[in-house]
Amino acid sequence: MEHDTLLSARGLTLHFGATPALVDVDADLWPGEVLAVVGESGSGKSTLLNVLSGRLAPDAGVAWYRDPAGALHDIHAMPAPALRTLHRSDWGFVHQNPRENLRMAVTAGGNVGERLMARGSRHYGDIRAAAISWLEQVEIDADRVDDLPRTFSGGMLQRLQIARTLVTHPRLVFMDEPTGGLDVSVQARLLDLIRGLVRRLGIAAVLVTHDLAVARLLAHRIMVMQRGRVVESGLTDRVLDDPRHAYTQLLVSSVLGA
Amino acid sequence: MNVASGYNFAYLDEQTKRMIRRAILKAVAIPGHQVPFGSREMPLPYGWGTGGIQVTAAVLGRDDVLKVIDQGADDTTNAVSIRRFFARTAGVATTTHTAEATVIQTRHRIPETALRQDQIIVYQVPQPEPLSRLEPSREETRRMHALADYGLMHVKLYEDITRFGHVSISYDYPVMVDGRYLMAPSPIPAFDNPKMDRMAALQLFGAGREKRIYAVPPYTSVRSLDFDDHEFRASRAPHACLLCGATDSYLDEVVIDDQGGRMFVCSDTDHCEGRRDGT
Ligand SMILES: Nc1ncnc2c1ncn2[C@@H]1O[C@H](COP(=O)(O)OP(=O)(O)OP(=O)(O)O)[C@@H](O)[C@H]1O
Ligand SMILES: [Mg+2]
Numbered sequence: 001m002e003h004d005t006l007l008s009a010r011g012l013t014l015h016f017g018a019t020p021a022l023v024d025v026d027a028d029l030w031p032g033e034v035l036a037v038v039g040e041s042g043s044g045k046s047t048l049l050n051v052l053s054g055r056l057a058p059d060a061g062v063a064w065y066r067d068p069a070g071a072l073h074d075i076h077a078m079p080a081p082a083l084r085t086l087h088r089s090d091w092g093f094v095h096q097n098p099r100e101n102l103r104m105a106v107t108a109g110g111n112v113g114e115r116l117m118a119r120g121s122r123h124y125g126d127i128r129a130a131a132i133s134w135l136e137q138v139e140i141d142a143d144r145v146d147d148l149p150r151t152f153s154g155g156m157l158q159r160l161q162i163a164r165t166l167v168t169h170p171r172l173v174f175m176d177e178p179t180g181g182l183d184v185s186v187q188a189r190l191l192d193l194i195r196g197l198v199r200r201l202g203i204a205a206v207l208v209t210h211d212l213a214v215a216r217l218l219a220h221r222i223m224v225m226q227r228g229r230v231v232e233s234g235l236t237d238r239v240l241d242d243p244r245h246a247y248t249q250l251l252v253s254s255v256l257g258a
Numbered sequence: 259m260n261v262a263s264g265y266n267f268a269y270l271d272e273q274t275k276r277m278i279r280r281a282i283l284k285a286v287a288i289p290g291h292q293v294p295f296g297s298r299e300m301p302l303p304y305g306w307g308t309g310g311i312q313v314t315a316a317v318l319g320r321d322d323v324l325k326v327i328d329q330g331a332d333d334t335t336n337a338v339s340i341r342r343f344f345a346r347t348a349g350v351a352t353t354t355h356t357a358e359a360t361v362i363q364t365r366h367r368i369p370e371t372a373l374r375q376d377q378i379i380v381y382q383v384p385q386p387e388p389l390s391r392l393e394p395s396r397e398e399t400r401r402m403h404a405l406a407d408y409g410l411m412h413v414k415l416y417e418d419i420t421r422f423g424h425v426s427i428s429y430d431y432p433v434m435v436d437g438r439y440l441m442a443p444s445p446i447p448a449f450d451n452p453k454m455d456r457m458a459a460l461q462l463f464g465a466g467r468e469k470r471i472y473a474v475p476p477y478t479s480v481r482s483l484d485f486d487d488h489e490f491r492a493s494r495a496p497h498a499c500l501l502c503g504a505t506d507s508y509l510d511e512v513v514i515d516d517q518g519g520r521m522f523v524c525s526d527t528d529h530c531e532g533r534r535d536g537t
Contacts, residue, residue: 084407107420113413114413118409122486123485
């Protein structure tokens with residue numbers, strides 16, 4: 001199976017001063033698979049996501065991406081234009097805070113249409129129709145298409161960010177705490193939505209969360225991080241039902257106890 | 259030999275002119291790409307065309323015939339003072355007739371008369387960066403140009419059509435040069451944009467305060483940004499010029515009395531006079 005991975009990493013290491021944010025991290029992601037990265041605050045989850053997506057360079061180690069033609073690319077050796085092209089077509093990035101990704105002074109339709117236009121779409125009517133269709137897919141009323149995001153609730157903003165990211169049908173999406181900072185009821189609806197979209201579109205995702213329930217619902221496999229190291233990884237049910245590492249056991253029991 | 263003694267030919271010293279010519283050559287080699295240059299202090303405040311003047315000074319030869327226009331007119335203070343400046347410091351002949359000029363420095367217009375291969379038009383540019391109002395970071399706009407990442411400009415057009423039903427940019431309407439670089443045509447009316455496309459004359463752009471030079475070589479494709487289903491249209495006031503009757507020229511609206519009376523006349527004064535003289 002190894003040769004089929006969409007994304008692979010070996011020996012990723014990164015220090016911030018004396019802080020070991022990543023230590024010898026290996027990771028594999030297969031097409032259509034959701035991989036959850038869990039661990040407490042400061043364990044290196046976001047750093048891993050940033051390194052895997054080429055937004056940060058590691059001190060040591062390698063990460064490869066396999067393009068649709070089957071060619072492997074060393075993510076940190078790619079020329080900047082090629083990496084940028086990946087980020088606006090094959091890949092997507094969903095931030096915890098949707099305001100970091102959305103243009104707050106641009107209508108919902110313009111936000112969703114931007115990646116299409118960046119990719120060369122030049123038909124206003126088609127772009128608008130695609131934006132409306134994507135708003136509906138993330139359960140935002142089509143008649144909000146001309147509204148500014150600042151009139152949207154937190155949950156709507158996050159769904160708008162997802163529509164903006166998925167409109168180009170990326171093969172791989174990086175998500176950093178996509179349900180963080182939202183009310184519990186809003187979170188549940190958003191998780192259902194993400195699960196439905198990821199399954200239907202066959203998108204592979206690396207999902208960072210500190211919430212094991214989120215990982216349970218969305219992920220096929222889990223990596224557990226502690227102080228920059230992967231202490232345990234495996235199929236979601238196996239890791240959560242039968243945790244082997246003491247730290248994972250602590251995480252699982254603390255959720256159960258809560 | 260200089261007309262006004264104490265100045266080098268066309269005011270700038272030869273070393274500065276060579277530096278500007280190198281920037282111009284680079285700009286011609288990469289159509290639409292903004293080339294940085296060491297802009298000099300000129301005896302005019304920024305905003306009075308110091309970038310255009312430096313480019314003109316660098317390309318001017320003793321046999322050139324210079325025309326200077328400001329918003330289409332040869333007789334405004336700005337045009338007159340720049341024309342006089344070069345008459346004094348370079349001793350070159352000047353003209354108000356487009357067809358007689360070899361170098362035309364302009365602010366805000368392109369002459370109505372089609373330009374020829376043996377002419378150069380120099381535009382005064384206040385803001386060379388077409389993305390400046392959409393993306394404040396110069397580092398980011400440079401990256402966008404390097405990667406031809408112009409989706410953001412189309413987002414602006416999308417938003418305009420969504421809000422107003424049409425693109426609301428009437429001056430400095432962004433263009434793609436040679437299918438590669440997004441370029442600000444300077445604050446000419448969008449009406450003039452089609453004249454830039456495959457123009458026979460060399461087009462040079464100088465931005466003094468922003469220290470940038472860019473160029474469109476002769477016969478280069480210049481396309482106004484648009485959508486397939488909302489095509490660019492060069493619009494003008496739906497009137498005939500009250501002086502010459504032209505229905506195809508760009509018009510200025512002029513107040514003619516204190517009763518609120520107005521009339522529409524050609525903004526290109528030379529073109530208008532030529533039509534009235536029957537030349
Ligand atoms: N830019 C940075 N400069 C210095 N230290 C950093 C930087 N980014 C992260 N760190 C440190 O690296 C470690 C890992 O941080 P990271 O943000 O990856 O954790 P995380 O698992 O995403 O945490 P959280 O759940 O709080 O988001 C932490 O000790 C953090 O303080
Ligand atoms: Mg984090």
